[in-house]
Amino acid sequence: MSNERPWLAHYPEGVPAQIDLHAYASVAAVLEEAFAKFRDRPAFHSFGKExxxxxxxxxxxxxxxxxxxxxxxxxxxxxxxxxxxxxxxxxxxxxxxxxxxxxxxxxxxxxxxxxxxxxxxxxxxxxxxxxxxxxxxxxxxxxxxxxxxxxxxxxxxxxxxxxxxxxxxxxxxxxxxxxxxxxxxxxxxxxxxxxxxxxxxxxxGHDDLAFLQYTGGTTGVAKGAMLSHGNMVANMLQAGAWIGTNAKPGEEVIITALPLYHIFSLTANGLVFTRLGGLNWLITNPRDMPGFVKELKKSRFTALTGVNTLFNGLLNTPGFAEVDFSRLHLSLGGGMAVQRAVAERWKKVTGVTLAEAYGLTETSPAACINPLDLKDYNSSIGLPIPSTDVAIWSEDSQPLPIGEVGELMVKGPQVMQGYWKRPDETAKVLGADGWLHTGDIARMDANGYVYIVDRKKDMILVSGFNVYPNEVEDIVMTHPGVAEVAAVGVPDEHSGEVVKLFVVRKDPNLTVEALKEFCRENLTGYKRPKLIEFRDALPKSNVGKILRRELRDEKKAASPAA
Known part of the structure; x- marks a missing residue:
């Protein structure tokens, strides 16, 4: 068994291999328990009101x-x-x-x-x-x-x-x-x-739906991941077991800067810390970094979750280094890759290791988390959490040996029921055997640590939010002046990646500004292209499919000044 699950030997002390799924019938049952147990303790704080x-x-x-x-x-x-x-x-x-x-x-x-x-x-x-x-x-x-x-x-x-x-x-x-x-x-x-x-x-009960959590689709249209009470309870217990030895019930103060409508914040902050009787310190507008730092100075916080851009933003905000980190023991990064430079600086300034975690909307979200007693950043997304199996599969769905690179597969009680009203889309990612195709390319080492090698073929990750090129392209193609378009992600210091458009014009007078204005009217902020380049033609396969990868690779090969 240990050969099959090498990660179990490297679990932090006190973390069980399995969780008791039947501890709670529903998310509501978890809430009722917390309300009874922590009645007089502060639960949520916002704008000075608790x-x-x-x-x-x-x-x-x-x-x-x-x-x-x-x-x-x-x-x-x-x-x-x-x-x-x-x-x-x-x-x-x-x-x-x-x-x-x-x-x-x-x-x-x-x-x-x-x-x-x-x-x-x-x-x-x-x-x-x-x-x-x-x-x-x-x-x-x-x-x-x-x-x-x-x-x-x-x-x-x-x-x-x-x-x-x-x-x-x-x-x-x-x-x-x-x-x-x-x-x-x-x-x-x-x-x-x-x-x-x-x-x-x-x-x-466990089969009843708790959330329809919408996530972009490779087909471009947002799909509702059906997350049941069982899925959410499982992930609360899994994440709770992982941080359990580290967190004291009724004493934690967690900074909730990521929006609670995002699955990471919803489960990790909103639910896991409520079950622990923690205080969620709500940040309504984390983009106001000076205001955010002021809040941190008031809060005597013990835990903080975020995406790489958030940690980077704080580190670059005057006054952050003067914050009192004496109670901070948990810094958890997810939603997008944590960059080494940011993690190392975070450790230097706060004294706490920035632990990376990995999850998907489809897994409620946590699937892998780094041990919280990690001494230093390790560029891994961590170990599979309790009651979770992870495997690396080849293109033809065969399990690959340790160290080989393939598609990251996840199986566990936190895996969604499927996509709402989309059995065809569900069948593409979720097998009858319960294995979920993440579309992420990864490898696992001999100790069970997982490393993401490449991302879903074409997805663009802007500040932890998925942007699917198809959706952006579909909208841009409705502009009368556009003949062809390809959307790709290009590296960006601030948000990890930004959307870049390659456009073949139908109307020779179409300008970058006019197209950007059109995108502002039709796309949420993080989906809007920051860069637009006009081309005479786009690279295509023999069946006429636009090859986004070639455009991406071309960007990587080009000098940064290009």
Whole structure:
């Protein structure tokens, strides 16, 4: 057995080979336990306001009462949540899960086109949206099945200070565009109405869906990964076991700067640390690095998760080196490759090793994590976590020997049920035997450490977000001045990679700026091309398929100045 799972011999002390999957019937059961156990401890912090586990219990119960008692939504109905990291997010999330609803996490930065696709595809009946993004919803809501809208402002749960914040955002910073959603209900009103309704006892089991977590597809259209209560409970227990010996229940303060609508932050911060009775210190706008550093100085934090660009950004922000790192014991990087230079600098400044982890939306997300007692950065994505099997397969789906390079395969209780309403897409990545094709090219060493060698053939990874070239190309091709286009990722110091377009023009007068403007209207920020190059022709295969790899390789071969 040990030959098959060489990693088990290298597990940190106290980490079990298997987890007890039946410890909890559902995510809701995990929440109920945390609310009872840590009632008086702080659970979430935002803009100087703190809510205890008891308060989150009460408020999420009221929200669940509103969903079931007032809106008459029932088990399995889908609800979209379109918010950054504000106090309303966990209340809406936990309320929806307690009511047995399926949560559809929705990126607030979506364009109207992207939002419409997701709401339509998921068949969402309700949505909770922050005022800042309600104008986007207004454009498309009539074309979806959404019947119920709950709106809220960033300051709505922050008392008097919140009123001021809302005023400044709308009237001074002009960050809240005017919108008209006549039948929308305010979040606080929904809570007040829900308080009159008891939460029905919903019978939830491992097979019931908890999330439709949308991820780009190689076909270009975002697909909903069906993550069940069993998947999420498994990953909470797996990650919990991994950090367990390191983390003290009821004493942790985790900095939550990655958005909770992103699977990494959702599971690692929002759920794992809630089960531990930790305090999630919410950062609403991590792009404001000076403001972020100010928050860090107030928080006496013990743990921090992020993507490489976030760690790099902090290291380059004045004042970060003066932060008190005396309680910090866990720095976890995921979502994109952690760069050696960043990891080494992080260790020097904070005294804590930046441990890299690996996961996918399809694996809820954690599959491999580095031991947390790691002395130094090792360029590996770590060891397979408890109850997880990892293998390296050849092109013809045969397991390869240790050290050989092939496709990284993952199997375990955290692997999704499949893609929502897309059996054909599911069949491409998930075998009847439970093995998931990650599409990542990797090797494993004799100790079970996994190293990513190359990424999914064409995917572009911008600050931890997947960008699928097909989607970008499909949109750009709708521009009347474009004849052909190829989108590739090119290295970028700030975000890991950025999108570069190679375009053959139909209209000789088409300019780079005009095309960029078109992309701004149709694509979320991270999907927009930063570079555009016009060409007379694009390289193609004998069947006429544009060869993106050639364009990428050409960029690598060219000197940096080219």
């Amino acid at each position: 809510l205890s586990y008891g308060q989150i219990d009460e408020l999420s119960r009221q929200f669940a009462g509103y969903l079931t008692g007032v809106l008459k939504l029932g088990k399995g109905d889908r609800i979209a949540i379109m918010m950054p990291n504000v106090l309303q997010y966990p209340i809406a999330l936990f309320g929806a899960l307690r009511a047995g609803l399926v949560v559809v996490n929705t990126n607030p930065m979506y364009t109207a086109r992207e939002l419409k696709h997701q709401l339509e595809d998921a068949g969402a009946k309700a949505i909770v949206v922050l005022d800042n993004f309600a104008a986007t919803l207004q454009q498309v809501v009539a074309e979806t099945e959404v019947e119920h809208i709950v709106t809220t402002g960033i300051g709505d749960l922050l008392g008097l200070k919140g009123t001021l914040i809302n005023f400044v955002l709308k009237h001074i910073k002009k960050m809240v565009p005017d919108y008209r959603l006549p039948h929308a209900v305010r979040f606080r009103d929904a809570l007040a109405q829900g308080a009159a309704h008891p939460v029905p006892k919903v019978d939830l």
